[in-house]
Amino acid sequence: MKKILNDPNETVEDMLEGLVLAYPEKLQRLPETTVVTSKNVPVTGKVGLVSGGGSGHEPAHAGYIGKGMLDAAVVGEVFTSPTPDQVLEAIKAVDSGKGVFLVIKNYTGDVMNFEMAAELAEAEGIKVEKVIVNDDVAVEDSSFTTGRRGIAGTVFVHKIAGAKADEGAELSEVKRVAEKVVANVRSMGMALTPCTVPAAGKPSFQLDENEMEIGIGVHGEPGIERKKIGKAAEIASELTEKIVRDREFSGEVAVMINGLGATPEMELYILNKNVQKILSEKGIHIYRTYVGEYMTSMEMAGCSLTLLQLDEELKSLLDAAADTIAFHP
Amino acid sequence: MKKILNDPNETVEDMLEGLVLAYPEKLQRLPETTVVTSKNVPVTGKVGLVSGGGSGHEPAHAGYIGKGMLDAAVVGEVFTSPTPDQVLEAIKAVDSGKGVFLVIKNYTGDVMNFEMAAELAEAEGIKVEKVIVNDDVAVEDSSFTTGRRGIAGTVFVHKIAGAKADEGAELSEVKRVAEKVVANVRSMGMALTPCTVPAAGKPSFQLDENEMEIGIGVHGEPGIERKKIGKAAEIASELTEKIVRDREFSGEVAVMINGLGATPEMELYILNKNVQKILSEKGIHIYRTYVGEYMTSMEMAGCSLTLLQLDEELKSLLDAAADTIAFHP
Amino acid sequence: MEINAMQAVQWIEKANEKFQENREYLTSLDRPIGDGDHGLNMSRGFKEAVKKLKAGNYSTPSDVFKDVAMTLISKVGGASGPLFGTAFLKMSVATAGQQVLNETAFVKGLEAALDGIKQRGKATTGEKTMVDVWQPVVAWLKDNGFATASLLVEAEKAMNTTKDMTATKGRAAYFKEKSAGHIDAGATSSYYLFAALAEVLGGI
C-alpha cells in the first residue's frame, strides 16, 4: 500500500482536520462529529441539504458544500456509510425550520443509516425528505433486489436540488426536482486498477496488466465484466451504449466524464472526444460537459460516464450560481 | 501500461480535441496548431499571457486559460516542450498591440523553444517579455548550471501575472509582478510511483513497494533521494523544512498541496493537516490554501508542496476574480 | 439455561475476541462480492461495545443489549451497523426489566432481533445475508433449546448455505449470479456471534 498517511485507522479523522484547515472561510466541522457544514448554517428561509456517505470518494461529498449546493456532508469511514447519530447532527445543524432534504446513494448501508437518522430527526420535530440516487446502469433494476447503485450522477442531484433550495423553494419542491434528476440521470463506470482501503492494506481485487473491469462501482467492488483493455473509442462506445440502451436520451444532455482517482485528466479528455463523437452521431446535443474527478474511488484508475437528460428547468438549475470547492457551473 | 487511449502516438491530438469539445464556450483551438486560447483573444487593451509546455501536466496549462489568468496555452508532446512555431502562433493570436508575456518553466527545452518563438515574434514587431519559473528547491541553484526546475509554483505566476494583466497593466508591470512571484515562491515534491509516457509504454523508473522518492520533478524524472515511505507527518516535515531552509518565510503565505496524479484528495488533505501544523508552529500564517491537482505528472502518485510569501499586492492579485476551468480563487 | 447481565457482557466480549481474530478473514469474504470492509466494521464496533460495557454496571441483560445496540449503531456504519444495532435494540426492548432471562425469554429476545433485522434490511431468507443465519438458528433454538454443541453446528450449517445462494440484497446483489460461490460476510459474523453465545453458555 503506497499512501500518504499517518495511522491508517485515523485516515478519516486526519482528512477531516486537513480539509477544514484548508478552507476555514468556507467549511466548518461540527465539534466531535464527522459532519462538515458550510459556515453559515442554518440558512434562514432555506431548506437544508444534507448528503454524505463513506469517505474515499473525495471531493464527494464535502467538496459540494456551499451556496447553491449542499449545506452539510456527513463523512463515514472509508467506503462505509456514516452512522445515524452523525447524520442526525447534520440534520439538526442545517434545519432552519423549513425542513431538511437528504440525498442518499442507493447502498443498503447508506439507506438504512440515513433513514434511521431521518426517523430520529422527525421524532425531534424536524421535517425530513429524501431522495435515493441509483444512476448506475451496470446493475439491473428490479423491485426484488437492492436495486441500482448510486454513483457520479449524485453530483447532479446535489447541484440541481441545491439550486432549487437556494431559490427558497419548499421541501416538496426540492424533492420534486431531485426526483426529476434521478429519473433522468444514468451512469456507467470502468476500472483499470483496484484501490486499497487504508485500514485493510490490500487491494480490493486483482486485475492483470491487460485487463479492465466494466461496470465498476465506487467502493472498490469488482465490476460486472472483465475483459481485455480496449481503446478509448471502444470504452466510450461500451459505456455510452449501455446507458442509452437503458434509457432513451434525446435533445439536450449534460455529460460528466468522471475520473475515479488515478486516471489522468489527459485520458478523461481523450475519452470525452470519443463520447462526444458517439453522442453527436446519435443526434444528441451536449449542453454542458464536466470533465474531472467528481466522485472517486481513492486511487482507482478508471472512469465513469454520466448522462443527464435536460429540460428547461434542469438547464437553468444546473447553470445557477454555486460556490463550492469542487463544482463550478 | 494501463491507460485509456486510442493511438499512443496521437495522445496529444486526441486530448486537445476532447478538451475543446468539453468547453466550447470557454476554449478554442487555433486551427492546425496545438495552441488553445480563450474564446475572446486578443483582448483589447490587455497584455496577452501565454504559457505552456509538454503535456502530461493537466490541468496545466490549458486549465488556466480564462479571464484573470492565461490567454493561451501551447501544448507540446507528452513531457516535451512545444515547438517555436506553435508558440509563435499563440503569441500572434493573443497580442492586442499591448505586448505578450510568456510564463516559461525552467527546462532547457521550454526555455529554448519559447525564446526562439519570442525572437520570431519580435521580428514581426510584437513586444514580448518573459519570466522563467524555477520554484523547485530539490535542485540547487547555481549560475553555472541549468538552475532549478519550474513546477507547481508556476500556477501562482499564472494567477498573479494574469490578474495584473487583467487590470490593464503594461507589459513591464506584468513582468514585475511575475518576477515578484518567482522570487517569493518555492516548491518541493515527492513521489510514491513513477508514470508512463504513452508512446514509450514503460514506467520512467522503478520504486519498491516500501520506497518513495524525494525531490521529484513533474516529468517522471527520478527524484533526488530514495528512501523508505514515511508517515504523512514526516513527509510534510521533510518538504516544508527543505523549503524554509532555502528561503525564509514569515507573515502570510499561500500554500498549495498539489497532487501529482494518482494520489487521492484524501491523502492530500491528510498531508495538509501536517503541513499546516508545522507552519503554525513556525509562526507562519496561512492566508490561503489550495489542495488539489494543479500541475500533475500523469498517473504518478505523490505530491508537491508550494509556499508563496505574500504581501498586500500579491494577496489582492491572488484573490482577484478569475474564470478558468482549473483554478478558482 | 439462564442468562444474566454478566453473561450477556461475556457474550459480547467473546464475540469481540472472534471479530478481532477474524478481522482479516471477514474482510476477505467481503472483497470478491462486496467492498472489503466487513471485518473492519465488525471489529471496530464490537471493540467499542466492549469498551462501553467495561465502563458500565448492569443489572439486566436488556441494559447490556441497549448499550451494545447504541454503540453498534453509532460506531459501525455501513449495512452491518444498523442491522446488528437494530437486532440488539429489539432484543433489549423485548427483554426489558428481567434480571435473568430463561430460555423462553431469551428466545423471545432473539426473535425480536431477527424481526428487527428483517424489517430494517427488508430481506428474507434465501437472499444471501445474515438473515440466512439468524432465521434458522433462532428457529432451531426455539425448538431445541440451548444445547450448545448443536447450536454451533446449526449456525455453521446455516452460514454455509449462503455459499451457493445468489444475492438479492446488500452489495453482493450487484454481482447477481456471480455472487454464488462465496460465503456471505454478514452470515459469517452472525455465525461468530452465535458461536460466542454457545461458548458462554457452554461454560455455564
Add this chain to the structure above:
Amino acid sequence: MEINAMQAVQWIEKANEKFQENREYLTSLDRPIGDGDHGLNMSRGFKEAVKKLKAGNYSTPSDVFKDVAMTLISKVGGASGPLFGTAFLKMSVATAGQQVLNETAFVKGLEAALDGIKQRGKATTGEKTMVDVWQPVVAWLKDNGFATASLLVEAEKAMNTTKDMTATKGRAAYFKEKSAGHIDAGATSSYYLFAALAEVLGGI
C-alpha cells in the same frame, strides 16, 4: 570528399534509419537522468524530415539542411529540437548557394552548426551534452579530413566520454553527481548522426 544535395538527403535518411532502430535505446538512455523521451523526439523529428525531403527537389545541400532544420524545429520540441534544428539552420546558412560542398566548405558548415548549438544551449564541453560529441568530432574532421572509418571511431569515443561526466546542462543536471555513470542521450544521437554521415561518405 565532396557532398551534393542527393548525398545530403541520404545522410538524413540514413540518420533517420538509425533513430528509428534505436528509438527505444535512446529513450532508455534518457530515463535514468532525464524524462525518457529522447528516442521519441529524435525518431519523430527525423521521420518528418525524411518525409519532407522526399517531397522536395533540391539542388544544394544548403536547401536540404534548411528543410531539415525547419522540420526539426517545428516537429521535435524539447531540448533536442531547437538544438539540432539550430545546427542544421546554421549549416544551411554557412553553405548557402554551393551545389557541391568540398571538405573545407562542409567543415565550415559543421563549425557553424556547433556554434549554433553552443549558443542556443549556452553549453560548452564537459557539461555532458551533445556538445561533447560535436566539438571534438568537428575539430577532428577539420584536422584529419573525412576518413570515414576513423570518423566513426572518433564520434564513438566522444560519445563515451560523456559517461563519467557530471551534467551541468539539460535535465540531467538536476541529478548532479548522480548523473555520472550514464552516457548522455543527446551525445548518443549526435554519434548516430555522424555515424550516418560516415556511412554515406564511405559509400562514395
